[in-house]
Amino acid sequence: MFIDRLLNSGNAPVIEASARFAAARHRLLAENIANVDTPGYVQKDLSPAKFQSMLSERLEERENSGPGSVGFDDLNAKIENPTAGILFHDRNNRSMEQLMTDGVKNALYHNMMMELLKKQYSSIELALKERPG
Amino acid sequence: MFDSLDIGASALAAQRARMDTIAGNVANINTTRNERGELAPYRRRFVVFAPGQAGAEGRPGVHLKSIELDHSPFRKVHDPGNRDAGPDGYVQYPNIDLAIEQVNMMEASRAYEANVTMMETTKAMISATLRLIA
Numbered sequence: 001m002f003i004d005r006l007l008n009s010g011n012a013p014v015i016e017a018s019a020r021f022a023a024a025r026h027r028l029l030a031e032n033i034a035n036v037d038t039p040g041y042v043q044k045d046l047s048p049a050k051f052q053s054m055l056s057e058r059l060e061e062r063e064n065s066g067p068g069s070v071g072f073d074d075l076n077a078k079i080e081n082p083t084a085g086i087l088f089h090d091r092n093n094r095s096m097e098q099l100m101t102d103g104v105k106n107a108l109y110h111n112m113m114m115e116l117l118k119k120q121y122s123s124i125e126l127a128l129k130e131r132p133g
Numbered sequence: 134m135f136d137s138l139d140i141g142a143s144a145l146a147a148q149r150a151r152m153d154t155i156a157g158n159v160a161n162i163n164t165t166r167n168e169r170g171e172l173a174p175y176r177r178r179f180v181v182f183a184p185g186q187a188g189a190e191g192r193p194g195v196h197l198k199s200i201e202l203d204h205s206p207f208r209k210v211h212d213p214g215n216r217d218a219g220p221d222g223y224v225q226y227p228n229i230d231l232a233i234e235q236v237n238m239m240e241a242s243r244a245y246e247a248n249v250t251m252m253e254t255t256k257a258m259i260s261a262t263l264r265l266i267a
Contacts (some may be wrong), residue, residue: 019262023134026258029195030137030251035146037151038182088234096247103142107254114261121265122162 007010014055014119017072021051022110028079036099039090041075042081045102048109051077134259136193143194144184148245150197155238162229164224165217167197175227177203179237183254203228 023030025046035041062070086093157178164175178200187196205228226235 023258024254026134026142027137030140031193033185033244033247033251034140034147034193035182036247037148037240038184038195041184096243100247100250103254107258109262114265120230125152127265129173 006032012117013072014059015120017053017055017075018099019110019117021048021075021077022113024077024112025106026103028105029099033096033099033103035092036094036096039092041092041094041128042044044079046077047080048106051075055084107126134255134262137255138252140185140194141248141255142160143196144248145245145252146187147180147182147195147197148241148248151182151241152238152245154180154200155234155241158229159231159234162231164227165224171266174207174225174239175229177205177229178228220237228267 024087025048028046030045032043035043054077057071058070058072058075082093083091088094152239161175165172167173167175180200181198182195183190183198184190184194184198186194206227207225209223210226211222212218212224215224218224
């Protein structure tokens, strides 16, 4: 389909995958904050660094193959249980400062992706519009 | 992304229940009799949280698992003139320490605020996504 090819070329699918990642991570961070006083709860997180390296690998793959043959929809980061520096006996690595900072950073990242996506779509819209006058 | 809001809401409900328990403890700090008027000092209560939403443990969130009784010894005050004093002249008061309750209350209110902030962030993210359409 023409419109499919139009929407799946360039940066739009990459930005979409990043926004999906940010939404998934936000959900886990919200869960961690909700369970900050739950004894024995093991925190969950997605690693942005690992996701970005997966993304850049996939981008390189796309450069070296035909258009439309490499997609980003199946790009899934694995849920991790960070255990570094646990200070509590119940193995719940609660740190409100860390969680809130991660939450804000992640939300800003998501907003940035949304702005970029909006720009992408508006330039496609501009291209599709009839020439004025 | 809407279930991020449900996670926040479940945490708000849990922290609110914790706050109610603390308020009950503070209100009953000098209660020496039970609701039937028998001599039985009030026992301190505390909440235990567990992951998963109330009624649907498979869904992400938090819920109040149980309210437990604190079995530490009662506070004893020497007051032989008191109607509730034992044969040794001591009155048994609830095992509630105001400082502990105060600290727990602050923890609960901070956790409540953190969850509200997270829900605000979720709302901002959802509206940013919705603005793509407009």
